[in-house]
Amino acid sequence: MTLEIAIEDERWTSLGVEEVAQDAIARTLVHFGLDLETCEIALLACDDDRIAELNSEFRGKPVATNVLSWPAEVLAAEEPGGIPDMPEADFTGEIPLGDIAIAYDTCAAEAAAAGKPLADHLRHLVVHGVLHLLGYDHIRDPDATVMEGLEVEILGKMGIDDPYTIDDSL
Template identity: 75%
Template sequence: MTLDISIDDTRWQHADLEVHATQAIDAVLGYFDLDAEDCELSLLACDDARIMELNTEFRQKAKPTNVLSWPAGDLSAERPGGEPLPPEADFTGEIPLGDIAIAYDTCMREAEAADKPLADHLRHLIVHGVLHLLGYDHIRDLDATLMEGLEVEILGKMGIDDPYTLDDSPDHGRIG
C-alpha cells in the first residue's frame, strides 16, 4: 500500500498514527478483498484549526470536525442503501483511493468524552474515512445504516467494541 502521511500537528507523532492508520486501512481493504499493495491514499494529520479551514472550504461548515475524506472518484451507489461501485486501478496498476484528514484536538476530545482509548477512536475514524473513499456515505438513512454496520463489523474484527453502543453523546453517529 502506498500511504502518504503528512503530519501538520506534532502531537500525532506520539499517537502511533502510522501503525493505527495501517491497521485500520488494511482491515477495510481486506474486508472488501482489495489488495492493500495495489492501493494508494494520503492522510493529513492536523489540528482543529486546519481541519476547520478544510471543512469551511469543502463543506461550507465553519467548524472543526474529526475526519474529512476526498475520494479519488465517485463510487457512490445510485440507490439508497446500495453498494458502491468497486474502485478501479489507474494506468499504473495502482488503485487511487483519495485523501483523508484527521484532527488531533477533536479526535482526542471525543475519545476522552467517550472514555475510549485514543487508538480505538483513531482507528474508528480512519475506518470511517476509508469507507467514504470507497463510496459509502451516511447522508441518506439507508446509506447511514449500511455504513454504520460496516464500521461495526470491521472494527469488531479488529477487537474494537461497537462505537455506537458505547456513545451516548448528542453527536452519536455524526462522524466526518
C-alpha cells in the first residue's frame, strides 16, 4: 500500500498517526479483499483551521469537521443501502483511492467527550474516511446503516468498541 502522509499539525506525531493510520487503512482494505500492494491513499493530518478551509472550499461549509475525504473515482451505489462497486486498477496497475484529511482539535475533543482513547477515535475516523473513498456514504438513512455497520465490524476486529453505542454510565 502506498500511503502518503502530510503532517501539518505536530500534535499528531506524538499519537503515532503514521502507524495508526497505516494499520486502520490496511485492515479496512483487507476487509474488502483489496490488494494492499496496489492501493494508494494520501492522508493530511491537520488542525481545525486547515480543515475548516478545506470544508469551506470543497463543501461550502466554513466550519471545522473531524474528517474529509476525496475519492479518486465515484463508486457509490445508486440504490439506497446498496453496495458500491469495488475500485479497479488504472493503466499502471495501481488503485488510486483518494485523499483523507483529519483535524486534530475536533478529533481530540470528540474522543474526550466520548471518554475514548484518542488513538481509537483516530482509527475510527480513518476507517470512516477509507469507506468514503470506497463509495460508502451516510447521507441517506439506508446508506448510513450500511456504512456504520461496516465501521463497527472493522473496528471490532481491531478490538475497538462500537463507536455508535452510547455509554450511559459516563
